[in-house]
Every structure is written in structure tokens, then in C-alpha cells.
Amino acid sequence: MSLITLTTDFGTKDHFVGAVKGAIYSELNDAKIVDISHHISPFHITETAYILKNAYQNFPKGSIHIIGVDSELSIENKHIALLLDEHYFICPDNGIISMIASEIKPEKIVEVTIHKNIISSFNVLDVFVKVACHIARGGTLDVIGKEIPEYKQLTEVHPHINDEKNKIIGSVIYIDNYGNVISNISKKLFQEIGKGRTFKVIARSNTYTSIFQKYNEIVNYSTPIENRQVDGKSLALFNSANYLEIAIYKSNLKTVGGASTLLGLDYRDTVTVRFN
Amino acid sequence: MSLITLTTDFGTKDHFVGAVKGAIYSELNDAKIVDISHHISPFHITETAYILKNAYQNFPKGSIHIIGVDSELSIENKHIALLLDEHYFICPDNGIISMIASEIKPEKIVEVTIHKNIISSFNVLDVFVKVACHIARGGTLDVIGKEIPEYKQLTEVHPHINDEKNKIIGSVIYIDNYGNVISNISKKLFQEIGKGRTFKVIARSNTYTSIFQKYNEIVNYSTPIENRQVDGKSLALFNSANYLEIAIYKSNLKTVGGASTLLGLDYRDTVTVRFN
Amino acid sequence: MSLITLTTDFGTKDHFVGAVKGAIYSELNDAKIVDISHHISPFHITETAYILKNAYQNFPKGSIHIIGVDSELSIENKHIALLLDEHYFICPDNGIISMIASEIKPEKIVEVTIHKNIISSFNVLDVFVKVACHIARGGTLDVIGKEIPEYKQLTEVHPHINDEKNKIIGSVIYIDNYGNVISNISKKLFQEIGKGRTFKVIARSNTYTSIFQKYNEIVNYSTPIENRQVDGKSLALFNSANYLEIAIYKSNLKTVGGASTLLGLDYRDTVTVRFN
Numbered sequence: 001m002s003l004i005t006l007t008t009d010f011g012t013k014d015h016f017v018g019a020v021k022g023a024i025y026s027e028l029n030d031a032k033i034v035d036i037s038h039h040i041s042p043f044h045i046t047e048t049a050y051i052l053k054n055a056y057q058n059f060p061k062g063s064i065h066i067i068g069v070d071s072e073l074s075i076e077n078k079h080i081a082l083l084l085d086e087h088y089f090i091c092p093d094n095g096i097i098s099m100i101a102s103e104i105k106p107e108k109i110v111e112v113t114i115h116k117n118i119i120s121s122f123n124v125l126d127v128f129v130k131v132a133c134h135i136a137r138g139g140t141l142d143v144i145g146k147e148i149p150e151y152k153q154l155t156e157v158h159p160h161i162n163d164e165k166n167k168i169i170g171s172v173i174y175i176d177n178y179g180n181v182i183s184n185i186s187k188k189l190f191q192e193i194g195k196g197r198t199f200k201v202i203a204r205s206n207t208y209t210s211i212f213q214k215y216n217e218i219v220n221y222s223t224p225i226e227n228r229q230v231d232g233k234s235l236a237l238f239n240s241a242n243y244l245e246i247a248i249y250k251s252n253l254k255t256v257g258g259a260s261t262l263l264g265l266d267y268r269d270t271v272t273v274r275f276n
Numbered sequence: 277m278s279l280i281t282l283t284t285d286f287g288t289k290d291h292f293v294g295a296v297k298g299a300i301y302s303e304l305n306d307a308k309i310v311d312i313s314h315h316i317s318p319f320h321i322t323e324t325a326y327i328l329k330n331a332y333q334n335f336p337k338g339s340i341h342i343i344g345v346d347s348e349l350s351i352e353n354k355h356i357a358l359l360l361d362e363h364y365f366i367c368p369d370n371g372i373i374s375m376i377a378s379e380i381k382p383e384k385i386v387e388v389t390i391h392k393n394i395i396s397s398f399n400v401l402d403v404f405v406k407v408a409c410h411i412a413r414g415g416t417l418d419v420i421g422k423e424i425p426e427y428k429q430l431t432e433v434h435p436h437i438n439d440e441k442n443k444i445i446g447s448v449i450y451i452d453n454y455g456n457v458i459s460n461i462s463k464k465l466f467q468e469i470g471k472g473r474t475f476k477v478i479a480r481s482n483t484y485t486s487i488f489q490k491y492n493e494i495v496n497y498s499t500p501i502e503n504r505q506v507d508g509k510s511l512a513l514f515n516s517a518n519y520l521e522i523a524i525y526k527s528n529l530k531t532v533g534g535a536s537t538l539l540g541l542d543y544r545d546t547v548t549v550r551f552n
Numbered sequence: 553m554s555l556i557t558l559t560t561d562f563g564t565k566d567h568f569v570g571a572v573k574g575a576i577y578s579e580l581n582d583a584k585i586v587d588i589s590h591h592i593s594p595f596h597i598t599e600t601a602y603i604l605k606n607a608y609q610n611f612p613k614g615s616i617h618i619i620g621v622d623s624e625l626s627i628e629n630k631h632i633a634l635l636l637d638e639h640y641f642i643c644p645d646n647g648i649i650s651m652i653a654s655e656i657k658p659e660k661i662v663e664v665t666i667h668k669n670i671i672s673s674f675n676v677l678d679v680f681v682k683v684a685c686h687i688a689r690g691g692t693l694d695v696i697g698k699e700i701p702e703y704k705q706l707t708e709v710h711p712h713i714n715d716e717k718n719k720i721i722g723s724v725i726y727i728d729n730y731g732n733v734i735s736n737i738s739k740k741l742f743q744e745i746g747k748g749r750t751f752k753v754i755a756r757s758n759t760y761t762s763i764f765q766k767y768n769e770i771v772n773y774s775t776p777i778e779n780r781q782v783d784g785k786s787l788a789l790f791n792s793a794n795y796l797e798i799a800i801y802k803s804n805l806k807t808v809g810g811a812s813t814l815l816g817l818d819y820r821d822t823v824t825v826r827f828n
Binding site for chain 1: 288312314315316327330334335339452453490491492495501516517529530531
């Protein structure tokens with residue numbers, strides 16, 4: 001039995017998520033449904049792209065991922081289903097899969113065509129559930145849509161590299177639960193462009209000359225604990241998703257604040273790496 | 277194996293939800309438990325009624341729905357179990373099932389009597405779990421309670437119709453994740469009273485002369501995208517639950533605001549439809 | 553198949569929880585995963601201890617509990633796995649299990665040693681999942697770590713008793729979804745020290761001379777409902793977890809407020825019981 005995941009901006013108060021799960025269980029009694037996130041900022045495609053990229057790859061091959069963010073059907077917002085990296089994705093064609101698909105080419109993309117006569121404001125329930133159950137039962141993509149060659153690209157997930165190739169100009173694409181600020185600069189790109197050169201990371205008025213792999217690399221454990229004063233210090237690291245992140249050690253958005261609030265870094269702000 | 281759903285005001289930080297799930301799994305090893313919502317506003321019966329009505333009907337027949345909102349037992353707040361529309365509901369008798377039961381008559385209602393000697397402030401754990409597991413194992417309602425003819429009615433879920441039958445005076449019963457404002461005026465009632473006449477929807481200082489079926493019906497796709505200025509516009513539609521909703525196109529409560537904040541519409545505010 | 557629970561401070565917006573679940577399902581196709589909480593305040597060990605104690609005991613014996621709060625490995629923050637009360641716990645050695653282990657002695661504690669070469673900022677994914685799946689498959693603790701005699705104690709979960717044994721000086725360890733304020737004074741300790749004497753509970757400027765078992769014991773049901781004025785009244789009770797709690801009847805943090813906001817009681821504030 002295939003596993004079906006849900007990534008939406010529905011929140012968890014309303015009936016939307018429950019309704020979708022009920023509908024899946026009504027079609028597939030033994031379905032296994034996993035929530036990835038329902039707290040995407042409403043209509044936020046970049047957030048979705050980041051969350052999805054970092055979650056999906058941990059699931060078993062053959063998993064089916066339903067993405068319900070800005071998914072109302074229109075002539076400009078088609079519904080697509082893809083096979084990519086041996087996972088299935090069902091989503092609007094609004095760029096949501098750009099971060100995954102920029103690294104791994106989709107094997108097959110179809111425009112979903114099963115809803116010719118449905119007028120609905122809840123397409124995840126009316127359309128995506130049907131597509132997911134079809135695939136879970138072993139159905140092919142051809143039955144539920146017609147093949148298309150391309151998906152919509154989301155440009156802001158890709159940083160800019162200057163002509164001299166000594167500067168990566170990225171931007172903030174995500175702020176996490178701890179207020180840590182995540183840029184679109186991947187470790188892979190950093191290494192390709194940097195080629196081992198020394199560097200400076202610049203985010204607003206903050207600069208960093210080293211990039212950690214763990215948050216607690218900032219701690220000097222040989223200093224007695226009472227003299228450390230490390231909580232609340234800012235650092236740059238490649239996070240577990242391998243993106244360059246500006247973090248505050250042991251931050252808490254609700255009390256002391258996080259990198260986003262303390263350093264004044266917001267979604268779309270510039271993060272630059274300069275190589276020497 | 278029956279499916280058990282949970283609808284509560286417990287929130288998801290505390291141990292309450294985990295404790296309830298653990299207790300169910302301890303009794304029924306192969307239970308399938310689905311969260312409908314744990315973010316009902318504390319003690320909010322109308323919100324619960326709305327969420328429950330729109331979620332339950334998507335689940336398979338025979339599902340068991342536990343509702344833990346204002347469920348502490350007292351002589352004025354009995355516990356009941358119902359069979360209704362081939363679904364089971366376990367809840368306090370405080371009006372929570374009014375929106376469902378006003379359309380579909382319960383087949384059977386029992387007052388739960390298994391807890392004669394339990395003094396507890398966590399009745400969902402101590403009582404509702406036992407009732408749910410009893411039903412899931414195929415037990416009958418008669419064993420866990422005595423039949424009663426009536427459940428408590430919640431009046432505010434029903435709009436008022438004037439004597440001339442040219443006006444429906446409803447009220448706001450729910451505000452969703454996007455800040456959209458949902459009234460207690462159903463599409464069915466609107467059509468019954470309206471009989472095809474032209475109309476005006478009035479909510480505070482806002483009036484609408486058409487009611488959409490989809491949010492993006494407000495968009496004129498023949499206008500070039502840069503000239504549309506449709507984000508943030510307000511509209512009336514029958515939402516996916518078939519209730520009259522005042523919405524803001526692509527709203528976000530945390531940034532630009534939603535219908536509730538932008539139009540100043542709150543729970544219990546009046547929404548009127550006037551027919552010509 | 554063992555049941556695996558998750559208690560973390562990850563929040564439910566980011567990809568962290570989804571990633572962990574995906575990784576478990578990739579190793580154990582038929583795993584049963586249950587969320588206890590993902591909304592622990594970041595790095596908050598006392599909150600975790602309280603939630604965990606009250607949730608775990610409802611789960612079937614043999615369940616495996618993953619705890620991801622302040623879990624980044626360092627020379628001062630080891631990873632441990634325990635067998636305690638026939639449940640398995642996988643967590644950092646930072647005091648998180650103090651509330652459970654203070655009442656029930658662990659049968660076995662091992663320091664996890666499978667991650668000698670892992671440099672990672674997401675140890676729940678990289679380490680705890682592997683340990684949990686190992687145990688779920690029937691593996692022993694000895695294979696994944698070396699036995700240690702002790703776990704780190706968290707002192708603030710234990711109240712102080714004066715020499716005359718007529719006073720319990722406790723503190724607030726948790727504030728729940730309703731704003732109710734929970735102290736570290738257990739019913740068991742209260743009875744042991746009190747020995748049936750009359751008493752006064754003091755929390756800031758509020759005193760209580762009785763402790764209820766249910767919230768609605770504060771209601772006098774013989775008074776007509778319109779004359780009761782009981783909503784918003786404060787009371788002391790032993791909550792369903794058997795800890796002394798200061799509550800507001802039918803509170804709501806977002807509207808009228810809860811005990812925490814109305815009585816000015818915060819985490820770590822003193823709650824005292826004086827016996828006569």
C-alpha cells in the first residue's frame with residue numbers, strides 16, 4: 001500500500017484536513033496518510049517548495065505527495081501530476097516543485113484532466129484525492145491526464161552568481177520554527193563556486209567568516225559553562241537540508257527572539273557570499 | 277476495524293491528545309485514529325458544530341467520532357452517544373451535533389451511563405475512549421447507556437427568516453484559517469427562500485449582488501495579469517461546505533489580513549440576504 | 553509491531569516532523585507513529601518532562617518514545633536510550649525523563665554510541681530514528697550503546713518541603729492550552745505531607761482552602777444559571793495528571809484570558825501549600 005503525504009496551507013483548525021483524510025480512507029480503507037505540513041503561509045509557493053524538497057526524500061520510493069497550496073483550478077493554474085525521483089506529486093502547476101525538479105528531472109508530467117465538469121473551491125478534496133487514490137491503486141498517470149513537457153518555474157529559489165564568479169547573491173526563502181533564517185544558497189553551489197577559497201557571508205549588517213555544520217560548534221566546551229554566554233549568539237551554518245542558514249544559538253521566537261527578529265532578516269532579504 | 281476521529285479544543289501542545297491516542301491503542305491495537313481538529317476555540321460549541329458537520333461526512337460509514345469540547349460531566353452536561361447517518365458520535369449533550377442533526381434525524385441517542393463512579397476532569401480519556409472502543413469492537417449503544425429521545429439544540433446555527441419571506445437574517449458562525457467569514461446561511465436555504473429572485477448580501481457596510489462558487493471567479497483572466505489588482509478584493513461565495521461565506525481573494529491573516537480583519541466581521545455578526 | 557511516539561519542539565510548519573516520519577516508514581513499512589507534541593517551547597526541558605510523563609503511561613507497554621528537544625549531540629549532551637516501566641525512551645541526557653524516572657527506576661540506561669562519525673544538526677533524524685527502528689525490530693539496547701548507571705537529574709521538577717513539614721514550596725512547571733497553571737506539587741506528596749490537615753494554597757495574591765477534583769465542582773448547580781457568574785472564577789484542583797493546578801473556570805487565553813494571564817502566574821513562579 002502506498003503512502004500518501006499532505007502538504008497544505010489549510011491550517012489544522014478548520015475541517016479541511018479532516019475532510020481530505022476522510023475522503024482518502026473512504027476510497028482506500030488501508031491508506032497510510034502522513035502530514036508533512038498544514039501551516040504553510042497562505043498561498044506561499046516558495047515556503048512550500050522548501051518544505052517539500054526537504055521532507056519528501058525521506059519517504060519510501062513510490063510515495064504519493066498531495067500539495068494543496070494555491071490549488072484552485074483556473075486557466076492559469078492547471079493541476080499536474082508528476083513522477084520524479086520515483087515519487088509521485090499531485091499539485092497545481094505554480095512552481096511548487098521547482099526546488100525538487102531543478103535538481104532531478106521529472107520522468108513524466110501530466111496535466112490532470114479528470115475534472116472537466118467540476119466547479120469547486122476545494123480541489124484538493126474533489127480532484128487531488130481522486131488522483132492520489134488512482135495512483136495508490138496502481139493506476140498510471142496517462143489515465144488521469146495528458147502528458148506535458150514542462151512545469152512552471154519558480155525563479156526566486158535560485159541565487160544569482162556574478163560574472164567574476166566570486167559572489168553568490170542569494171535571498172531568504174524560509175524562516176523556521178526557531179526563527180532561523182534560511183537562504184537559497186546550497187552547500188553544493190557554495191562549494192562549486194567557492195572552490196575552497198576563504199569567504200565572507202553577509203546578511204544585513206552581519207558578517208560571518210565560517211560556516212558551521214552543527215549549531216553547537218559555536219560553543220567552546222573548554223570554557224566553564226557559567227562564562228560561556230553563547231545563548232543568543234548568531235552563527236552561519238549549512239543546515240540539515242544543506243542550505244546556508246543564519247541562526248541564533250538556542251533561540252526562541254516567543255521569548256528572546258530568533259535570527260529573523262533579532263537580526264531583522266525577513267523573507268526575500270538578500271544573503272550574499274563573497275569569495276576572496 | 278472502525279476508524280475513530282478526534283475533534284477537541286485540547287490544542288496540540290499539551291499531553292491530552294497523546295494520552296487519548298495512547299489509551300485507544302492500548303485497548304485497540306489496530307485502531308485507526310484521525311485528527312479532525314484540536315484547535316477549536318476553548319468551549320466553543322458553534323465552531324465545533326460547523327467543523328464536525330463538514331468533516332464527518334467524508335469519512336466511511338461506521339466511523340466513530342469523539343468530540344471533546346466542553347465535555348466535563350455535570351447534571352447539566354450529560355454525555356451522549358448517537359448513531360446518525362450511519363456514523364457514531366460520542367460527545368457532551370451541549371448542542372455540538374445540532375448542525376448535523378438538524379438535517380438528518382439521529383437513529384438512536386443514548387445517555388452514557390458507564391461512569392457512575394468516575395470523578396474526573398478528563399472525561400474524554402476516562403469515558404469517551406471506553407465508549408469508542410466498545411463501539412469499535414462491535415458493541416451496541418444499549419450496553420453503555422439508556423436511550424433518550426432528544427438532544428440539546430443549539431439555536432444560533434439557524435438563521436431567521438422574516439414573515440414576508442424576502443429576507444434571511446443569518447450570523448457569522450465561523451472564521452477560517454484564511455480569515456474568511458462563514459455565515460449560517462446554507463445554499464439550500466438560500467435557494468428555497470430566494471426561488472431565483474435577484475438579491476443583495478449585506479455584511480456590515482459591504483454588499484454583494486452575486487455569490488460565486490469558486491474564489492477565482494472574481495478574476496477576469498482576459499485582463500493582463502499586471503492590471504488585475506484582484507488580490508485583496510472581497511467577494512461572497514457558497515464555500516465548499518455550501519455555506520454563504522464572505523472572503524478576501526488570496527487573503528493572509530498574518531500579513532495583508534482576511535475578511536474578518538479587513539471588513540471588521542466577527543463571530544455572531546449579522547449577515548443578511550435581501551431578495552427583491 | 554511497536555508503536556513509536558514523537559515529542560519535540562520542532563513545530564508543525566517546518567519539514568522536520570515529516571522528514572522523521574518518512575525516515576521511520578522507510579525503515580519500517582508498517583510502523584505506527586503517534587505525535588505526542590511538537591509544540592514544546594524551544595529547548596524547554598521542564599515542559600517536555602511534564603508532557604512526557606502524562607502522555608507515555610497511556611500507551612501500550614513496549615512503546616518507543618522519541619524525544620527531540622535540545623537533542624544536538626555534544627560532549628555535555630549525550631544521547632541515551634532507556635527501558636523504564638516497560639517503555640523505551642530515546643532522548644538527550646538533559647533531564648527530560650526526570651519526572652518519570654523519579655517515580656519509577658529505569659531498568660536499563662545506555663549511552664547511544666552508533667553515531668561516532670555523524671556530524672549533523674538533526675540528530676533526531678540521523679540517530680534517534682535508527683535507534684527506534686532497531687528497538688522496534690526487537691533489537692537490544694546493548695547493541696546500540698554502552699550501559700551507564702545514571703541519567704541527568706532536573707531539580708526544578710521537585711518541590712521543597714520545610715523542616716517542620718508543614719509547608720510545600722513548589723513552582724509552576726507548565727501552563728496548558730487553557731492558560732491553566734500547573735505546579736510540581738503532586739497529589740501524592742500533598743497527602744503524604746498533609747496527613748489530612750487543613751491547608752491554604754498560595755499563588756501570588758491568591759489563596760485557596762480547598763482543592764477540587766473537577767473544574768465544575770466550583771459551580772453551584774442549585775443556583776439558577778443566570779445568577780451563577782462562575783465563568784472566569786479561579787480555583788485550585790488536582791488535575792487529571794494529579795498535579796496541583798490553578799485554573800480559571802472556562803478560560804480562553806485568546807479572549808477572556810486564563811489563570812496565567814489573569815492571575816499573573818508564570819513559569820517558575822512559586823506555589824505554596826501551608827498546612828495548619
